Amino acid sequence: MKLVAYYSRGGENHFGGQKIYLEKGNTQKVAELIADKLGADTFKIEPLVPYSENYDECVREVVADFRNNARPELKENLESIDKYDEIYLGYPNYCGDMPKVVYTFLESFDFTNKIIHPFCTHEGSGLANSVKGLESVCHSAIIKKPLALKGSLVDESRDAILDWLKEE
Numbered sequence: 001m002k003l004v005a006y007y008s009r010g011g012e013n014h015f016g017g018q019k020i021y022l023e024k025g026n027t028q029k030v031a032e033l034i035a036d037k038l039g040a041d042t043f044k045i046e047p048l049v050p051y052s053e054n055y056d057e058c059v060r061e062v063v064a065d066f067r068n069n070a071r072p073e074l075k076e077n078l079e080s081i082d083k084y085d086e087i088y089l090g091y092p093n094y095c096g097d098m099p100k101v102v103y104t105f106l107e108s109f110d111f112t113n114k115i116i117h118p119f120c121t122h123e124g125s126g127l128a129n130s131v132k133g134l135e136s137v138c139h140s141a142i143i144k145k146p147l148a149l150k151g152s153l154v155d156e157s158r159d160a161i162l163d164w165l166k167e168e
């Protein structure tokens with residue numbers, strides 16, 4: 001069975017150089033399309049204490065997480081990932097890496113021999129070090145070709161997403 005697990009934050013964000021308010025985060029839009037296409041289960045990775053909706057405040061919180069190598073507590077978690085053999089893992093690029101709460105999620109399960117398809121939204125720096133980070137915590141997983149999409153262009157990225165799904 002397939003699972004789409006993702007972290008995404010609605011609220012104030014940078015969008016093509018401007019600050020705007022997003023009801024739904026960029027990564028969530030991609031996750032929903034993938035889950036719909038694959039008929040996959042979804043799980044939204046959420047920290048117990050949400051990051052601020054205010055962009056600058058959120059950046060301060062996230063930078064503090066990185067300084068402390070934090071593992072923010074999850075709001076809730078799956079009981080198990082045993083029934084899933086393929087996981088589509090979505091996250092925004094935060095400071096060149098995966099958000100620390102995604103590490104909390106990944107470290108809570110054994111991904112040995114699971115297939116992971118990473119997808120990332122960003123505002124210019126692509127995947128950066130995120131796949132290295134993923135490999136470091138899921139070293140026994142099979143990590144497939146990652147997809148990187150510019151967050152402010154996700155609404156126009158349908159074809160790129162569908163092409164990537166076909167490649168696997």
Ligand SMILES: Cc1cc2nc3c(=O)[nH]c(=O)nc-3n(C[C@H](O)[C@H](O)[C@H](O)COP(=O)(O)O)c2cc1C
Pocket residue numbers: 007008009010013014022024025026027028058059062063091092093094095096097121122123124125126150151152
């Ligand atoms: C705290 C924070 C740090 C970010 N760091 C980067 C970065 O280092 N490189 C980059 O290209 N984009 C960065 N971004 C932009 C996000 O990756 C981009 O807006 C993404 O699409 C947000 O996804 P979401 O709407 O699903 O939360 C950052 C955004 C935030 C809020």
